[in-house]
Amino acid sequence: MCFIMYLILFCFVLGLVAVASNPSPYFAALGLVVVAGMGCGVLVGHGGPFLSLVLFLIYLGGMLVVFAYSAALAAEPYPEAWGSWPVVVHMVVYMVGVVLAFVVFGGVWYEFSWVSVDELGEFSVFRGDVGGVALMYSSGGWMLIISGWVLLLTLFVVLELTRGLSRGALRAV
Amino acid sequence: MTPSHFAFTSAFMLGLTGLALHRYHLLSALLCLEGMMLSLFIALSLWTLQLDSTCFSASPMLLLAFSACEASAGLALLVATARTHGTDHLQSLNLLQC
Numbered sequence: 001m002c003f004i005m006y007l008i009l010f011c012f013v014l015g016l017v018a019v020a021s022n023p024s025p026y027f028a029a030l031g032l033v034v035v036a037g038m039g040c041g042v043l044v045g046h047g048g049p050f051l052s053l054v055l056f057l058i059y060l061g062g063m064l065v066v067f068a069y070s071a072a073l074a075a076e077p078y079p080e081a082w083g084s085w086p087v088v089v090h091m092v093v094y095m096v097g098v099v100l101a102f103v104v105f106g107g108v109w110y111e112f113s114w115v116s117v118d119e120l121g122e123f124s125v126f127r128g129d130v131g132g133v134a135l136m137y138s139s140g141g142w143m144l145i146i147s148g149w150v151l152l153l154t155l156f157v158v159l160e161l162t163r164g165l166s167r168g169a170l171r172a173v
Numbered sequence: 174m175t176p177s178h179f180a181f182t183s184a185f186m187l188g189l190t191g192l193a194l195h196r197y198h199l200l201s202a203l204l205c206l207e208g209m210m211l212s213l214f215i216a217l218s219l220w221t222l223q224l225d226s227t228c229f230s231a232s233p234m235l236l237l238a239f240s241a242c243e244a245s246a247g248l249a250l251l252v253a254t255a256r257t258h259g260t261d262h263l264q265s266l267n268l269l270q271c
Contacts, residue, residue, distance in 0.1 A: 020191025
């Protein structure tokens with residue numbers, strides 16, 4: 001189990017290396033999908049299934065879908081994948097940097113030196129993160145109202161940015 | 174540093190480096206910003222789960238809501254850039270160039 005967690009964490013960092021090496025946005029969005037999937041695996045392994053499902057639904061299913069079709073604005077005839085030369089140089093430099101940082105900061109941690117501990121009381125399906133998020137509706141009610149207000153303001157910000165002033169909002173792009 | 178802490182710390186640093194050293198597209202900078210937000214979500218959730226402070230698990234949810242706001246504002250800027258400049262290439266954003 002700890003080996004699977006190690007593998008998931010490694011793929012997490014590897015996916016973000018693939019995003020940070022700045023290929024064409026199609027491939028960077030694909031790397032971000034992989035990173036989000038691995039992040040969900042990390043959260044499930046530590047005993048937080050609700051936060052993992054929230055990440056899947058809202059982040060992958062909401063935000064990354066919007067990024068995926070916005071990548072059509074960055075369309076080019078020959079997109080740079082992970083095989084082209086500047087992208088490969090960036091990836092190699094980032095991987096070497098991560099390995100060096102692990103050598104410096106890793107300390108005494110190796111593959112079998114840590115285990116995931118998960119607790120549940122007599123096969124209950126109630127998890128800690130479910131109860132904690134429910135607090136957002138009771139004690140944290142004001143934060144919920146403020147967040148809703150912020151989301152409404154962001155809607156107005158986006159509508160104003162894409163209004164197009166005198167040229168109109170319905171254009172080819 | 175434990176492996177999970179090292180993973181999201183290095184993920185954040187990698188996203189920050191990719192944001193600072195972006196090359197052609199504005200959208201790749203926005204995607205690196207999204208990667209940083211994702212690593213922060215994982216960091217806050219792992220804090221909640223590893224320290225058993227379940228009251229704190231509302232904070233990754235709120236971070237996700239505000240990160241959605243920021244992503245939509247960034248994408249609206251991308252659309253506005255593509256409408257006025259024709260592309261989202263950063264070389265075409267040279268109005269302030271002397």
